[in-house]
Amino acid sequence: MEKKVSMKDIAREVGVSTALVSFVLNGKEKEKRVGAEVAAMILKVAADLHYKPNQIARSLRKGSTMTIGMIVADIANPFFCQMARVVEDEANKSGYTVIFGSSDESSVKSSALIDTLMNRQVDGFIIVPAEGAEEQIRNLLQQKIPVVLVDRYFPGISTSYVVLDNYRASYEAVSHLISKGYKRIAMLAYRSSLIHMKERVSGYVDRMKEQHLDAYITVKEIRYSHLQQDIGNAMHDLAVKNKKADAVLFATNALSIAGLYYMIKNGIKVPDDLAVLSFDASESFDFFYAPVTYVEQPVEELAKESVKVLVDLMHGSDKTTLVKLKHQLVKQKSCG
Incomplete structure (x- = not known):
């Protein structure tokens, strides 16, 4: 040797x-x-x-490892994959290396990842928090570990975050469907107490009520661990058995892809039988025979802002920064 x-x-x-x-x-x-x-x-x-x-010795001398821990819900999801790519590039500009992990929306896995990254002595965290992870975030803050939440946050915890204005995005998505003549608009969302999902549902419900469409409000809750089964049951009820809906708003791209797959298998035509509007982009949307209209999140801006806020915290700032960004509605053929 x-x-x-x-x-x-x-x-x-x-x-x-x-x-x-x-x-x-x-x-x-x-x-x-x-x-x-x-x-x-x-x-x-x-x-x-x-x-x-010797990087370990150097880290001990400087009191910094020049590393950032980033935990996302699912690195295989294009939304989080793109976000991670931009975070890595932005962090590198400031001399930091990023270590990634996926929680798979599990607070247990999230806790284990935080412990692992703490053992690696990362200088700070960018976290897409899982449901039930409040105590994990509080523990980091109590230990004075710099942390920025991205995509979603916990209203009861005072910490920096960078998110989409989910309420406004959902409200305007429903407005678009209404402007196209749809009234029986249903929504498919994950069963979750997380704020981003609750805000998306609230935006949908409030806009429907404003238009006096209360009778048509239908929110189908999908379990993350039973995605295909729950999507199948929901879509069957909305578009086959009772034909309750003439349009569907999907709260995430994963939900919309599963929904579109069901529609293709069961001969449900978009938008003739059912109009579709989704949160988040997906490469597959453009290849669908009726390219999907979607709420585009500013992924690059979300990532860049989260790194900027975290670097400021790691450099000694004690400011709690709250950032809500605007969406863009990409209008295609799935809404007629």
Whole structure:
């Protein structure tokens, strides 16, 4: 096994003290008034010997590992995948490396991921919190660990967050369907106490009531762990058995993809039999025979803002930053 090169080896080769080598390799040559020629020689020898610094020791000296922990609901979901990509790029600009994990909407898995990342001594967290994870977030805040919530937040916890204005997005999505002549508008949403899902449902319900369409308000709750089964039952009731709906608002892209699959299998035509509007983009929407109208979240802005807020916190800011971003409605053929 090849011997690891140390600062002592470099000092011996150059003919200077180990302390002098340390000053140069840690960027303190000007502060310690090390001559330019000597500094250049130390750097050249370090490169020639393929010197690699001990990152653990460096972290202990600096009190920072220059790493960020990011926990998302599901890294396979295009929404979170794109968000993670932008977070990584933005964090790198500030010198940070990002370690990722997926909670799969499980507070148990989320807790285990937080413990693992804490053991890795990350400097801060960007978290898409799972349902029931309130105590985990409180514990991080009590330990003075910088944390930013993204996509959803807990109203009872004072912490920085970057989210979509979900109520407004849902309200305007329903307005679009109404403007197209639809009245029997149903909504499919996850069964959840998380604020983003509750706000999406509230926006739908309030807009329907404003238009005196109370009789047609139908919210089908889908269990995350029984997605296909619950979607099938809901769609059968809405579009086959009782034909309660002439339009459906899906609260996420995963729900809409499962719903569209059911419609294709059962010969339900979009938008002739049932209009469709979804939250979040999906590449598959554009390939569907009736490209899907959807609420586009500003994923890049969500990611960039969350990194910006977290970096400020890690650099000593004690400000609680609350960011709500606007959506765009991408109008295609699934609503007629």
